[in-house]
Amino acid sequence: MSAIDTCRICGREIEVTDSLSCRFCRAVFHRACIVDHLYDDRFCPVCNNEISLIDLAHGESPEYTRKIPAEIRKPQWPQLEEVPLFEPAVVVKPAQRTEYILQGKRVSRWQGFTSQYLPIETLKEFKKNKKGMIGLYMLVAAALVAVLAPALILYDPVIYMAEEAYVYHPPTWKYPLGTDVFGRDIFSQVVWGFRNALMIAIPSAVLVGVIGTLVGLVSGYFGGIVDAIMERISMTFLVWPSVPLVALIVFSWGPYMALPAVILGVAFTLWPTTARAIRAEVLSLKGRPFIESAKVCGASSVRIIFRHILPRVAHITFLYMTLAVASALVLEATFNFLGLTSPAVITWGQMLSFAYHSATARFGVGGLMAWWAVLPPSGAIACTVLSFFLISTGLRESMRLPTVSF
Amino acid sequence: MKRSKVLIFFAKKIIGAVITIFLVMSILFVLLNSVAGGDMVTRLHPFASAEEKTMLRELWGLDRPLFEQYVIFMKKVFTLDYRLTPDQETTSMDELLFFFPYTILLFGTATITAYVIGIFLGVQLHSWRNKGLKALVSGFSIVLYSVPAFVLAISFRNWLVFKYEVFPPVNIFNVEAATIFEHFENFQMLLPAMILPLMVLVLVGLARPLLLLRDHMTLLLDEPFVLTARAKGLTENTILSEHVARCAILPLMSDASINLALIFSGGILIEYIFSWPGIGMQLFAALKILYYPTIAASIFLLTVLLLISLIIVDILNVYLDPRVSL
Numbered sequence: 001m002s003a004i005d006t007c008r009i010c011g012r013e014i015e016v017t018d019s020l021s022c023r024f025c026r027a028v029f030h031r032a033c034i035v036d037h038l039y040d041d042r043f044c045p046v047c048n049n050e051i052s053l054i055d056l057a058h059g060e061s062p063e064y065t066r067k068i069p070a071e072i073r074k075p076q077w078p079q080l081e082e083v084p085l086f087e088p089a090v091v092v093k094p095a096q097r098t099e100y101i102l103q104g105k106r107v108s109r110w111q112g113f114t115s116q117y118l119p120i121e122t123l124k125e126f127k128k129n130k131k132g133m134i135g136l137y138m139l140v141a142a143a144l145v146a147v148l149a150p151a152l153i154l155y156d157p158v159i160y161m162a163e164e165a166y167v168y169h170p171p172t173w174k175y176p177l178g179t180d181v182f183g184r185d186i187f188s189q190v191v192w193g194f195r196n197a198l199m200i201a202i203p204s205a206v207l208v209g210v211i212g213t214l215v216g217l218v219s220g221y222f223g224g225i226v227d228a229i230m231e232r233i234s235m236t237f238l239v240w241p242s243v244p245l246v247a248l249i250v251f252s253w254g255p256y257m258a259l260p261a262v263i264l265g266v267a268f269t270l271w272p273t274t275a276r277a278i279r280a281e282v283l284s285l286k287g288r289p290f291i292e293s294a295k296v297c298g299a300s301s302v303r304i305i306f307r308h309i310l311p312r313v314a315h316i317t318f319l320y321m322t323l324a325v326a327s328a329l330v331l332e333a334t335f336n337f338l339g340l341t342s343p344a345v346i347t348w349g350q351m352l353s354f355a356y357h358s359a360t361a362r363f364g365v366g367g368l369m370a371w372w373a374v375l376p377p378s379g380a381i382a383c384t385v386l387s388f389f390l391i392s393t394g395l396r397e398s399m400r401l402p403t404v405s406f
Numbered sequence: 407m408k409r410s411k412v413l414i415f416f417a418k419k420i421i422g423a424v425i426t427i428f429l430v431m432s433i434l435f436v437l438l439n440s441v442a443g444g445d446m447v448t449r450l451h452p453f454a455s456a457e458e459k460t461m462l463r464e465l466w467g468l469d470r471p472l473f474e475q476y477v478i479f480m481k482k483v484f485t486l487d488y489r490l491t492p493d494q495e496t497t498s499m500d501e502l503l504f505f506f507p508y509t510i511l512l513f514g515t516a517t518i519t520a521y522v523i524g525i526f527l528g529v530q531l532h533s534w535r536n537k538g539l540k541a542l543v544s545g546f547s548i549v550l551y552s553v554p555a556f557v558l559a560i561s562f563r564n565w566l567v568f569k570y571e572v573f574p575p576v577n578i579f580n581v582e583a584a585t586i587f588e589h590f591e592n593f594q595m596l597l598p599a600m601i602l603p604l605m606v607l608v609l610v611g612l613a614r615p616l617l618l619l620r621d622h623m624t625l626l627l628d629e630p631f632v633l634t635a636r637a638k639g640l641t642e643n644t645i646l647s648e649h650v651a652r653c654a655i656l657p658l659m660s661d662a663s664i665n666l667a668l669i670f671s672g673g674i675l676i677e678y679i680f681s682w683p684g685i686g687m688q689l690f691a692a693l694k695i696l697y698y699p700t701i702a703a704s705i706f707l708l709t710v711l712l713l714i715s716l717i718i719v720d721i722l723n724v725y726l727d728p729r730v731s732l
Contacts, residue, residue: 232425232426232429235426236426236433238667239426239430239708239712240433240705241674241708244693244701244705245437247693248438248440248693249437251442251443253442269671273664330552334672334675337554337675338674338675338678352554352556353556356560367564367568368564369560369561369564374557381554382553385551385552386548386552389548
C-alpha cells in the first residue's frame with residue numbers, strides 16, 4: 001500500500017499513521033471517519049462485511065483472506081456416551097398455566113375460557129330456561145340423526161326405485177312416509193336431509209358471525225371515516241337482493257358448486273345485520289372506563305378490540321349466528337325452488353321443489369302436491385328452524401337482551 | 407326544525423345512496439363478468455358468425471380493456487341507458503318502470519298491512535287474559551315464519567285459485583297500458599287476484615313486528631312511568647296503547663330497515679309463484695336467459711326503491727322519536 005492514499009469515506013488524502021484498513025477488503029479510512037461511521041453502523045462501507053474496531057488494521061494491513069473450505073464436512077457430534085450428564089443448576093419450571101377463578105371457585109380451563117365469551121350467569125339462566133333447553137335438545141337430536149343417518153335410512157335416498165307399484169305412493173308399512181315420483185323413499189330422504197341441512201347452516205352461520213363481528217368491531221371502535229366506509233359497504237350488501245346474487249354466483253361457478261354458492265349468498269346478505277348490532281354495542285362499550293385504562297396502559301387497538309371488547313359482545317354474535325342458521329335453511333329452500341341449485345344433492349328444499357315440479361308436470365299448473373311429499377320436509381325445516389329460534393330466544397332471555405331480530 | 411338541517415340531512419342521504427348504488431352496481435359488474443360461458447355477445451347471440459360477434463363486441467365496447475368496460479357500464483347505469491344497441495327505442499328501464507306501480511301496489515300494501523296488524527296484535531296480546539290464546543298466536547306466527555314461504559304460497563294458490571276457485575288468477579292484464587287511466591283499469595282488474603299474495607305476504611311478515619313489539623313491551627312494563635300511569639288511574643288499555651306501545655314502536659322502526667331488504671328479495675319468489683306482473687318477475691325471467699340490460703336495470707331499480715324506503719323510515723323515526731334529530 002502506498003504512502004499516499006485516499007480515505008474511502010471522506011475522499012481526502014490520508015497519512016499512513018492515521019489510517020485504518022478493513023481486514024476484508026483492505027480499504028483505507030481515516031481513523032476519525034471510520035470510528036464515526038461505526039458509531040451507528042456495523043458494516044464496512046465498501047465491502048459491507050460486518051466489522052468492528054478490532055477488525056481494522058493499523059497501517060499496512062496484513063495479508064488476510066477468508067479460508068474457503070475445499071469440501072464441506074458433515075458436522076461431527078460427539079458420541080452420546082462421551083457427553084457428560086449435567087444436572088441443570090436452575091430447574092426450569094413449566095410455564096405457569098392460567099388459572100381461572102369464577103366466583104371464588106377454581107374452574108377448569110375449558111370452562112374458564114368459555115366463560116370469557118359466554119358468562120357463567122348466562123349459562124345458568126339458560127339451563128333454567130325451558131324454551132332454550134327444549135331448543136337445545138331438539139338441536140342435539142337433529143345432530144344425532146345427521147350422524148346416524150346411514151344407519152337410520154331404509155333405502156338409498158338417491159337411487160331411483162322404478163318399482164311400478166310403489167312410485168308416488170302414499171305411506172305404507174313398506175315405505176313409512178311414502179315415495180316420490182321417482183320411487184325414492186321420502187323417510188330416507190328426510191333423514192339424509194339432516195346432514196345437508198347442517199352442512200349448509202353451520203358454515204353460513206360461522207361466516208355471518210365472523211364477518212359481521214369483525215366489521216362491527218372495527219367500524220364501532222375506530223369510528224370516523226372507517227365507520228363511514230364500513231357503513232356504506234354493509235349497506236351495499238344489505239340492499240343486494242339475495243336471489244340474483246346467488247343466481248349469478250351459481251352461473252359462474254357451475255351447478256356442482258351450488259351449495260358453496262348458497263352458503264356464500266346467505267352469508268353475504270345476512271352479515272350486515274350482525275355488524276349493525278355489534279357496532280351499536282361497541283359504541284356503548286367504547287366510552288367505558290376500562291377501555292380508557294387499557295389505552296393508558298399502552299394497549300394497542302388490536303389488543304383492546306380482541307381482548308377487551310370482543311368477549312363483551314360475543315354473546316350477540318352467538319345470538320345472530322343462531323338466527324342466521326334459521327334464515328339459511330329457509331333461503332336454501334327458496335333457491336332450490338327457483339332451480340338455482342344442483343338437483344343431485346338431497347336437501348329438504350330440493351324435496352319440496354321436486355314435489356312441486358313433479359306435480360306440475362303430472363297434473364298441469366295448479367296440480368295439487370302430494371301431502372306426503374310436502375309435509376315431512378317442510379316439517380323438518382320448521383323443526384330445525386324452530387330449535388335454533390328457541391335457542392336464540394332462550395339465550396336472549398337469559399341475557400336479558402330486548403332485541404328480537406331474525 | 408331548521409330548513410338548512412333538513413337540507414343537510416337530505417344531501418347526506420342522497421350522497422350515501424349514490425355511493426351505495428355505485429358499490430351495488432360494481433358488484434354486479436364483477437358478477438356479470440365472472441359468469442361462465444363467454445362474454446355478453448356469446449351469451450346473447452351464441453350462433454352468430456365470428457364477424458358478427460366482432461362487430462357486436464366493437465358496438466358494445468367489449469373489445470376494450472376491462473377498466474374502460476367498467477367505465478362504460480357505470481356511465482350507462484347512471485344515465486339510465488339500459489339497452490343493447492343505440493337505436494333501440496325502449497330501454498329495459500322503461501319496461502321495468504311500467505311494472506313498477508304493480509310491485510309497489512303489492513309490496514307496499516303488504517308491508518303496511520303486516521306492520522299494522524302486527525302492532526295491533528302485539529298490543530292486544532298483553533291485554534288478553536287467556537294464556538292459551540297468547541301462546542297460540544305467537545307460536546303460530548313463529549311456525550309461519552319458519553316454514554319456507556313458497557310452500558305456503560303454492561299450497562294456497564293450488565287450493566284457493568285452481569281447486570276451489572275462490573280467487574281468480576292473474577290472467578287479465580293489459581300489457582300496453584300507456585295512460586294513468588289504463589293503469590288504473592289494470593289495478594281494478596288485478597285487485598281480486600291481489601288478495602291471495604297479499605295474504606301470504608302478511609302471514610309471513612306478521613311474525614317479526616309482532617314478536618319484536620311483544621318483547622319490548624314486556625321489558626317496558628317494569629318501567630316506572632307505567633307505575634305512574636297506573637297510579638293516575640288510567641285504564642290498562644290506555645296505558646298499553648298510549649304509553650307503552652308508543653315507546654315500543656321506536657325500535658320497530660330501526661328494525662324495519664333490515665326487514666324491508668328481506669321483503670324485497672323475497673318478493674321475487676312470491677311474484678314468480680303468483681305470476682304477478684312486477685319487477686321481480688322480470689328480473690327472474692332475465693336471469694334465466696341472462697339478458698344483461700334487464701338484470702342491471704332491475705337491480706338498480708330495486709336498490710333505489712329500497713334506499714328511498716329506508717330514507718322514509720329514517721324520516722318517520724325522526725318524527726316519532728323526540729330523541730333523534732335530523
